[in-house]
Amino acid sequence: MATDKDKAATLAAASDFIDFLNASPSPFHAVHEASVRLERAGFQRLSEKDDWELQKHGKYYFTRNGSSIVAFVVGGKYQPANHQSGFSIVGAHTDSPCLKVKPISKKENVGYLEVGVQLYGGGIWHTWFDRDLGIAGRVMVQQNDGSYKHTLVHIKKPVLRVPTLAIHLDGSVNEVFKFNKENHMLPILATTAKSVLNAVDATTENNGPDSDQTKKHHPALIHMLAETMHIDPTQIGDFELCLFDTQPATLGGVNDEFIFSARLDNLGMSYCSLMALIESSASSVADDPNIRLITLFDNEEIGSTSAHGANSNLLPSTLERILSSSVDGKTLSPNTSMKVTFERAIHRSLLVSADMAHAVHPNYAEKYEENHRPHLHKGTVIKVNANQRYATTAPTSLILKEIARQRDIPIQEFVVRNDSPCGSTIGPMLSAKLGLRTIDVGNPQLSMHSIREVGGVDDVKHGIHLLKAFFELFPSVDSKIIVD
Missing domain, CATH: 2.30.250.10 (Aminopeptidase i, Domain 2)
Structure with missing residues (x-):
């Protein structure tokens, strides 16, 4: 049973998310608001035009086109030269219809x-x-x-x-x-x-x-x-x-249990990704061999094919740039192959593609597969599709389930009916582009792509906690999952 402290934390997360929504009427504003929060948390702004000199435990971010943003934290045990480091990545998008x-x-x-x-x-x-x-x-x-x-x-x-x-x-x-x-x-x-x-x-x-x-x-x-x-x-x-x-995002329902707003898809998961990185960067970085990274793309709603969308070079070039940059004044030796370093890092990495999911609708319950009906308040949803409209696999699903189990974080699962179309995300695109293990997840919502959408108050906190746990636990959990 939820304590008063838990209820206060849930309401605080939801209220802060509402502030984020109201400050972000466009992708440009969402990126600006994310930048303000990152700088407040001690993140240093970089430019793709300049050389990067990084530090272990360092916190960095940069923007592209003013509508996409990448932020990352260098783990205290990050060592790309010995091929023991990878990337813990969460990807989301800033645009909405x-x-x-x-x-x-x-x-x-x-x-x-x-x-x-x-x-x-x-x-x-x-x-x-x-x-x-x-x-x-x-x-x-x-x-x-x-x-x-x-x-x-x-x-x-x-x-x-x-x-x-x-x-x-x-x-x-x-x-x-x-x-x-x-x-x-x-x-x-x-x-x-x-x-x-x-x-x-x-x-x-x-x-x-x-x-x-x-x-x-x-x-x-x-x-x-x-x-x-x-x-x-x-x-x-x-x-x-x-x-x-112009109607602001707000709490709704007799118990203040809903969030009524525009742009929940996908500022909901953009916010959870951002806050998970910020919160995880304040602790537990010292023993992390990985780079913790979020990338919030523009143009997902129109296919992601732009200079600042997920189908661009934004994520691949960022990962290569980090691997080739000096860290604590040290760079890869001239005898080290960047291609091999990159490929080995990719295979120690995981992308969580975070895009909102469909909550079961009380007036159209027949539209949902009977064993896969996500509910508001019951946790982030793992999305699965046999035709790879989502990039989730058994190993990637197991990794996130184990992370959630260790922190007692609720999760749900979703597949569409066989007689229903299925949307897609940046997950399959980036998974194919990089050969990167990927899982698709999202918080449940109603009225997706309406001018006024509906989310659950508790799921804001659930989403932040799950992604924060991913940043903190992925390397250790991954070491126990043996496939290739």
Whole structure:
């Protein structure tokens, strides 16, 4: 039975996660928030452009594109030269399905100013109708010296909305909600009658290529961005903006047992990965021969094929970079083969692919295989698929189960029905790319890919504890699992 101390710890983890969610309306904000937390925990920022000089017990991180982040801790007994070291890796992703502003978004129709958007990922798009939408992302802002700087913007005010058609004009709407994704998912920004800024003269001096964004976007939108960022509109060189639900993440249910929020998939496992690394880095590193590493990728929802997605060189190049870097002033000897060192390290490594899982739905229980129905509050889910949509194998599953057993952490298992499609993750992709043992896991949730999802309060703590235990126990447990 849970003690008052356990309940307080559970609520504290859930509340902190809610803060993380509300601070992360876009992948750029999620990476920024992760960076702030890492630096607060003593992690040192690196750059892929520079040489790395590492130290045992050292804590490091770097970002790519501002939307992906890698953080790692060097174990106290890390010794790549004697081939006794590997990597304890957790991978997750920062992106979620959303609406993104088009490069030329200015639209006007029957007295309304509308914003052209692209559909990013596989969202449940009907849930985006009649929601109060804000705008967030990054803006390339021109500086006084003519350079452009990646700068975050977060407009929390509900400034956009995709309205539904009244039932009086579409009597079939309660039977099947049909809509055209191009024509009917245009958010309204303002009316022409009230939009004073729409009359602003857009013929300002051009200070660079496409610097006058009011030619491509409504002046009202550009001026709102500029005012929020305290810059001149002509400083806006370009941007990547997504729409988000302005209703904050919150606890819900009569017992405050649910988390109601957008972007649980996959900020849920990004948060658990981040906090597990931070918490494990505060202790138990001295005897670890491995590198403890998290990598939070962008673009998983659209297949991961980008310069900063899981199908890029981000993880492989990071692992090679660490192995080739000096540690405590020592590097691999010239006679040591980097190829052999890398391959031997890979075979002492494990990737936990952490992406949210499906909780059993009370109104659609028949959609779940009867012996594999994960529940909220009952622990992180190990995901298995015979067709390798998930990369879990018997050995990798056994390793994590043994880690969970040693720390008394609850876990569940999931497979889809044979008559049901199955999603996939970064797990199979990275497993194949690197020849890396992999297990797919995730905390259970409802309403995946809706604008408003549902998670369990207890599972935040369960996820952190499981991944923290993985970082701390993997080398010792792995030594007892014999396959090849």
